[in-house]
Amino acid sequence: MRHLAIAPILLLTSALAGCASFSPDGGMGVVSDVTEQAIGKDVAFVRTKDEAATVDAAVKRLLARSLTADAAVQLALLNNKGLQAAYNELALAETDLVADSLPPNPTFSVSRITGNGASEVERQVVGDILALATLPARSEIARERFRQAQLRAALATLRLAAEVRRSHVAAVAANEMVALLTDAKATAESTAQLAKKLGETGGMNKLDQAREQVFYAEITADLASARQNAASSRERLARLLGLWDGDLGFQIPNKLPALPKRPLEQPSIEVAAVGHRVDLQIARMEIIALAKALDLTEATRFVTLLDVAGIDRRTRDPEGPPFKERGFDVQFQIPIFDGGEVRVRQAVETYRQAMNRLTEKAINVRSEARDAYRVYRSTYDIASHYQREVLPLRQIITEEMQLRFSSMQVDVFALLTEARQRLGSLRAAIDAKRDFWLAQSDLQTAINGGGPAAAPSTPSAVASTAPAAGDH
Numbered sequence: 192m193r194h195l196a197i198a199p200i201l202l203l204t205s206a207l208a209g210c211a212s213f214s215p216d217g218g219m220g221v222v223s224d225v226t227e228q229a230i231g232k233d234v235a236f237v238r239t240k241d242e243a244a245t246v247d248a249a250v251k252r253l254l255a256r257s258l259t260a261d262a263a264v265q266l267a268l269l270n271n272k273g274l275q276a277a278y279n280e281l282a283l284a285e286t287d288l289v290a291d292s293l294p295p296n297p298t299f300s301v302s303r304i305t306g307n308g309a310s311e312v313e314r315q316v317v318g319d320i321l322a323l324a325t326l327p328a329r330s331e332i333a334r335e336r337f338r339q340a341q342l343r344a345a346l347a348t349l350r351l352a353a354e355v356r357r358s359h360v361a362a363v364a365a366n367e368m369v370a371l372l373t374d375a376k377a378t379a380e381s382t383a384q385l386a387k388k389l390g391e392t393g394g395m396n397k398l399d400q401a402r403e404q405v406f407y408a409e410i411t412a413d414l415a416s417a418r419q420n421a422a423s424s425r426e427r428l429a430r431l432l433g434l435w436d437g438d439l440g441f442q443i444p445n446k447l448p449a450l451p452k453r454p455l456e457q458p459s460i461e462v463a464a465v466g467h468r469v470d471l472q473i474a475r476m477e478i479i480a481l482a483k484a485l486d487l488t489e490a491t492r493f494v495t496l497l498d499v500a501g502i503d504r505r506t507r508d509p510e511g512p513p514f515k516e517r518g519f520d521v522q523f524q525i526p527i528f529d530g531g532e533v534r535v536r537q538a539v540e541t542y543r544q545a546m547n548r549l550t551e552k553a554i555n556v557r558s559e560a561r562d563a564y565r566v567y568r569s570t571y572d573i574a575s576h577y578q579r580e581v582l583p584l585r586q587i588i589t590e591e592m593q594l595r596f597s598s599m600q601v602d603v604f605a606l607l608t609e610a611r612q613r614l615g616s617l618r619a620a621i622d623a624k625r626d627f628w629l630a631q632s633d634l635q636t637a638i639n640g641g642g643p644a645a646a647p648s649t650p651s652a653v654a655s656t657a658p659a660a661g662d663h
């Protein structure tokens with residue numbers, strides 16, 4: 192029986208060591224599924240040369256054409272290095288899962304003592320029995336943490352997609368505004384020159400001349416600002432797409448898409464948001480992991496150390512025959528001063544904190560969904576009002592004013608005044624259409640998640656409440 196003192200530790204350790212392994216896809220299957228269901232796009236975690244070559248080929252195919260919003264999103268999901276770093280975080284989380292699923296390594300020690308011709312050799316194998324006993328619970332907590340890491344990677348993917356879509360809308364709208372103001376500047380320049388000639392002949396007073404000159408000056412300044420805005424918007428889009436050097440010549444449309452014929456109907460917008468929001472799913476999983484950690488803490492509140500050592504001692508004495516000794520040694524803490532109440536209280540309060548944060552997030556998600564849909568419908572109504580009412584009426588006014596000017600029923604001043612008013616309507620229509628497409632992106636974000644990152648919450652106390660291997 193003495194020979195079997197070390198065997199249970201070795202057998203149990205070797206059996207449990209085969210339970211943990213790395214997944215073939217590094218956890219990317221969940222990220223891919225969430226992204227496909229939410230926005231219908233592909234993701235790729237580049238780790239080999241072959242994968243890098245495949246992604247580069249896909250990027251080149253996308254860059255060969257003018258980038259629509261959907262194409263820009265797909266390009267960013269393949270080429271953005273920050274997103275690849277988020278996937279590296281997922282891979283690191285898997286290493287934590289595997290590490291937490293492995294039993295603690297046994298400790299081997301050998302000591303030799305000699306003196307007066309006698310010698311003693313002692314060998315020990317020490318194993319943390321408590322860590323082995325709590326390994327299934329700790330492994331399950333680690334799996335919950337890894338599932339959270341998968342959803343966090345998916346959330347980072349959705350967040351990048353939302354940022355790219357908004358940046359694409361802003362860049363295209365800026366291009367459209369530049370084109371409009373370029374035409375307006377040419378017209379204003381012609382009218383300013385005409386006003387100058389009329390002033391020289393006495394056909395226009397100084398006040399009217401100044402009005403035309405200042406209109407031309409203001410349009411020139413507006414065009415410069417619009418060009419700067421377009422350049423900055425394009426640079427932001429290029430950063431999100433991960434493009435540099437020779438790829439910076441990518442093409443985007445010069446006009447925003449036409450409005451859809453009818454807006455989306457979302458009678459159950461709150462239910463959809465609560466059921467699909469990835470950040471809400473992460474918060475729910477946090478509750479599950481903390482509940483399991485609380486159970487583990489309560490189960491081990493009185494004992495945080497239980498080591499068993501198998502001992503093999505051999506002694507040689509010149510005055511007597513050599514002899515061997517085998518046995519075991521047990522070490523455990525006595526809960527005299529700390530009965531685990533502090534750790535249990537920390538675990539309980541951390542769990543309650545997470546419950547309150549989950550409730551707050553659920554309330555906020557419902558409110559964000561309602562507001563996003565309200566803004567979506569409002570911006571659609573405003574943009575469609577410009578398309579159906581304001582711009583057609585402005586076109587009628589322009590045509591009628593030109594007819595009257597040709598028949599000398601109105602003078603050039605009335606024609607120029609109407610041109611300025613029409614320009615204001617066209618600029619407002621572009622802004623309204625841009626706001627609608629931004630609102631549509633925000634609506635999708637409100638349902639699926641991926642909005643701006645919130646301030647980091649208090650770190651979880653699971654690691655401090657659950658006894659780890661070797662935690663003395």
